[in-house]
Every structure is written in structure tokens, then in C-alpha cells.
């Protein structure tokens with residue numbers, strides 16, 4: 181059979197290396213994983229209890245509309261429940277956006293050094309990715325993006341993906357950046373602006389935009405949220421898509437799998453979000469950990485990008501694969517970002533205090549061992 185060239189050239193998503201695999205391969209007892217931006221404190225005990233209570237119902241199909249969860253989120257986010265669609269992780273929702281809104285040969289816009297799932301899902305759907313550049317600090321070059329958006333080459337694009345804050349850089353678009361972009365594409369009916377807010381609970385910047393508040397003015401906006409990060413439910417796969425206009429979601433409902441969100445996680449999200457103490461603790465761990473990384477990396481003379489998320493991108497100024505391997509031998513799993521065209525950088529998630537210390541120790545040891 182002839183396999184499509186788009187599939188043949190598709191570079192699969194490279195997930196963070198699992199702890200067990202690392203233990204097995206390297207014969208290590210203690211392994212710290214700071215590779216996938218997971219919540220290091222574990223899930224909320226209230227979420228676990230809610231799932232345990234729900235276990236007696238697992239012989240039934242889940243609620244295909246996630247009714248109770250959407251009602252809950254509707255109150256939390258002050259939006260009608262029909263403007264919220266739940267997915268099997270935001271990754272599924274990204275895939276659905278491309279499949280529903282694009283046809284083979286169509287185009288989407290993805291800024292350089294931005295979450296790779298946008299490109300993978302697009303290529304899988306035979307959709308072409310148009311890139312816009314980043315500046316010297318690896319932040320989206322907003323004026324270049326604005327210029328591109330006004331150009332003929334970009335005029336037919338169906339989707340514009342904006343991760344805010346961005347993974348893997350930790351950079352963010354502030355209110356002014358965001359308004360400059362919306363001034364060009366906001367309100368158009370031939371392109372959708374998809375703002376991926378996977379890390380919004382970690383943002384400390386005061387000028388971070390409240391994206392949903394723009395829904396009144398611009399109907400062509402969608403926001404992605406996930407419960408994998410601050411809410412600690414990565415293993416259960418659940419994310420949300422919020423639309424200014426519910427019509428955008430109706431098209432997706434036609435295509436999505438009817439039982440895409442399992443019954444346990446529908447309960448877990450509610451319990452997790454009701455646990456205000458858990459949210460606060462999760463944020464505190466990340467903010468303290470980031471400040472610790474800033475301090476240590478500065479001392480070590482390692483360049484890094486200040487982050488609005490729960491990870492940090494640092495420049496080893498060496499072949500990052502070698503540093504990665506060396507840290508791995510010391511029981512610390514970091515994340516390569518080679519596929520983003522960053523061969524000397526590594527991404528490091530914030531872990532528990534102990535994990536962060538180990539990571540810094542391993543990293544500083546590696547930087548002594550691996551030559552520039």
C-alpha cells in the first residue's frame with residue numbers, strides 16, 4: 181500500500197522518558213522525572229476519593245455530554261455550559277480543531293518554538309503549517325506575526341494557534357501583544373484564533389490577558405484549558421475547549437467520539453477544582469521551585485528564560501543530548517527540545533524541593549563533565 185508522504189515524514193511526538201523505563205535501563209533505584217510538566221504533589225486527595233466512589237459505576241458508559249462537569253465549569257468560569265466542550269486531554273481537542281476546520285491542503289499558523297502537537301495534528305490531517313518567527317529571547321515576535329497575518333501568503337489560513345504561556349519556552353503574550361494580534365484577526369469569520377491556556381494558573385505576570393473577556397468583542401476565538409497540569413490529572417486525559425460562540429463547538433460535537441471522556445475523570449475534575457487548598461499548594465510549589473531554579477542557574481551562569489509556566493527552558497551551551505544523557509545516568513529525567521530546533525537547550529519541570537535540588541546538582545555535574 182502507498183503510505184501518504186505526510187504520514188511517512190511525520191515525526192512522532194516524543195514523550196518524556198518514563199520513570200520505570202529509566203530505572204530498568206540504567207539500573208537506578210531513585211529516578212526523578214522533571215520532563216513532562218506534571219504536578220509533582222500528586223492528584224488532590226479529594227479527586228482520588230471522588231473517583232473511588234465512582235468505581236462502582238464503571239460498567240456503565242460515561243455521560244457523553246459531561247453534563248455535570250460542564251455545569252460546574254460554567255459556574256467556575258462564568259460562561260454558559262453550551263460554550264464548553266470536554267475532551268480526552270486538550271491534545272484530542274487540538275486534533276479535532278484541525279480535523280473539523282481544515283481540509284487537506286489547507287493552512288494553519290503555528291509560531292516557531294511553540295507546542296509541537298499543533299504541527300503533528302496538522303501534518304496528520306495533511307494540513308500545511310505556516311510559521312512565524314520568535315525574537316532573540318525565543319518569544320513570539322508579535323510585529324512579525326502581525327505583518328505575516330496581513331500578508332497574502334497567510335491570508336487563507338484557517339487556524340492560528342497561540343499557546344499562552346508557551347511550551348517549551350515559558351514565554352507569554354501580554355495584553356498589548358494579544359490586542360495587537362486581535363486587531364488583525366479578531367472578528368474575522370474565515371480564521372479561528374485558538375488560545376491554549378494549559379499553564380494559565382501558573383502565570384505571575386500582571387499584564388497577562390484575560391482571554392475569555394474578549395469573547396464579547398470577537399466571536400472567532402476559542403480557548404483551550406487542561407486538567408493535566410495544575411490539577412494533577414495528566415494520566416486520566418481531560419481538557420476543555422471554550423468558545424465565544426457555541427456554534428464553533430457544534431461542528432466538533434458531530435465529529436468527536438461520543439464517550440471521549442471517562443466517567444472517573446468527570447468526577448475527578450470537579451473534586452480537584454473544589455479543593456482550593458490543593459490549587460494553592462500546587463501553585464506555591466511551582467513558584468517557589470521556579471525562584472529556586474532562577475537563583476541556582478544564575479549562580480551557575482546558565483542562561484535561562486524566565487517562565488510563566490511550571491517549567492524552565494535553559495541553555496546548556498553544549499550538545500544538550502549529552503547533558504540529557506549525563507543527567508539521566510544521575511537519575512534525573514529532563515526534556516530534550518531538539519525537535520523545536522533548540523539543540524543546546526533543555527526543558528526542566530518544577531518538581532518537589534528534593535527533586536529540584538537533585539536536578540540542579542545533576543545538571544551542574546553534567547556541565548562539568550560535558551565539554552562545550
Ligand SMILES: *Cc1c(COP(=O)(O)O)cnc(C)c1O
Nearest residue numbers: 269270271295347378406408419
Ligand atoms: C501540556 C500541554 C497541554 C495539555 O495537554 P493534555 O492533552 O490536556 O494533557 C496542552 N497544551 C500545551 C501547550 C501543553 O504544554
